[in-house]
Amino acid sequence: MSERLKQRLKQLKFISSMFSMAMDEFNNVMGPETIQTIFRLIGERQGEAVEKRLREKYKIDNWTPELFAEKVVNDVIDPAVGVGASEIKFNSNEISVIIKDCPFKRAGIKIGNKFYCTYTEGLIETIAKKALDLSEFNSIKLRAIDNCDCSFLLKV
Amino acid sequence: MSKVEEVTRILQDLEGKVSDIIGSAVIRTNGLVIASALPSEANERMVAAMSAALLGTSKRSAEALFNGNFMSLNLELDKGNMFLIGAGRVILVAITKKEPNIGLVTLEMEDTSHKIEDIFKVEE
Numbered sequence: 561m562s563e564r565l566k567q568r569l570k571q572l573k574f575i576s577s578m579f580s581m582a583m584d585e586f587n588n589v590m591g592p593e594t595i596q597t598i599f600r601l602i603g604e605r606q607g608e609a610v611e612k613r614l615r616e617k618y619k620i621d622n623w624t625p626e627l628f629a630e631k632v633v634n635d636v637i638d639p640a641v642g643v644g645a646s647e648i649k650f651n652s653n654e655i656s657v658i659i660k661d662c663p664f665k666r667a668g669i670k671i672g673n674k675f676y677c678t679y680t681e682g683l684i685e686t687i688a689k690k691a692l693d694l695s696e697f698n699s700i701k702l703r704a705i706d707n708c709d710c711s712f713l714l715k716v
Numbered sequence: 717m718s719k720v721e722e723v724t725r726i727l728q729d730l731e732g733k734v735s736d737i738i739g740s741a742v743i744r745t746n747g748l749v750i751a752s753a754l755p756s757e758a759n760e761r762m763v764a765a766m767s768a769a770l771l772g773t774s775k776r777s778a779e780a781l782f783n784g785n786f787m788s789l790n791l792e793l794d795k796g797n798m799f800l801i802g803a804g805r806v807i808l809v810a811i812t813k814k815e816p817n818i819g820l821v822t823l824e825m826e827d828t829s830h831k832i833e834d835i836f837k838v839e840e
C-alpha cells in the first residue's frame with residue numbers, strides 16, 4: 561500500500577472514530593429514539609433520491625420486482641457492503657432482502673443500538689414504496705441483535 | 717377492524733371529548749406514524765419525528781435528573797401546546813389550542829394511552 565493510501569486510511573479511521581464518539585454522546589444526551597429517528601429520516605430521504613436516480617439512470621418507466629432486485633443490489637447495496645454480500649429472493653408476493661455484511665461494524669462502530677439499521681430500513685422501505693406497490697415491510701433479522709445477517713421482508 | 721382503524725377511532729373519540737385538542741397521533745419510538753388525526757396543514761412525518769426526538773430527550777432528562785422514568789411531556793408554545801404520553805410500545809401525541817384545559821387534556825390522554833397500550837400489547 562502506498563504512503564498516500566496509508567495516510568488516507570488513517571484519516572478515514574480518525575473520522576470513523578470521531579463519528580462513533582459523536583454518536584455515543586448524542587445518545588447520552590438525546591436518547592436512542594432521537595438518533596434512530598434521525599437515521600430513519602436520512603434513510604427515507606436517501607431512498608427517495610436513490611429511486612429517482614435509478615429510474616432516470618436506467619430509463620425505467622415501470623418497476624418490476626426483478627428490476628428492483630437487480631438495481632438495488634448492484635447500485636445501492638454492493639457499493640456499501642461489497643459485491644456478493646447481499647441477496648434478494650422472491651416468493652410469490654414476497655421479496656426478501658438479505659444483507660450479509662455491515663459496513664458500520666466493519667468500520668469498528670458499535671451497531672447494537674440499531675441506529676444504522678433504521679437508516680437501512682428507511683432506505684429500502686422508501687425505495688420499495690416508490691418503486692413497487694409495497695403493502696408491508698418488516699425487519700426479520702438484524703446483525704445489530706446478534707444475527708449473522710440482516711433480512712428484510714417486503715410484501716407487494 | 718384493523719389495529720390502525722381501531723386507533724384512529726380512539727384518536728377521534730379523544731378529540732371529540734376534549735375540544736382543546738386540534739390534532740393527535742400515535743407514533744412509534746423511532747418516529748414512524750401508526751395512526752394520526754392531525755390537522756391537514758401539519759406535516760405528519762415531521763410531527764412524528766419531533767415527537768420521538770422529544771421523547772428521547774425527555775427520557776434522558778428523567779434519568780439524568782432523578783434517575784427516573786419518562787411519564788409525560790407538556791410543551792407550552794405561544795400558539796398552542798404539545799402533549800406526549802407513553803402508551804406502552806408507542807407514544808400518544810396531542811396538539812392543542814393556546815391555553816388548553818391541561819387537567820382535562822392530561823386526564824383524557826391518560827385514559828386514551830391505556831386503551832392504545834392494550835391494542836399494541838405483545839401477545840404472549
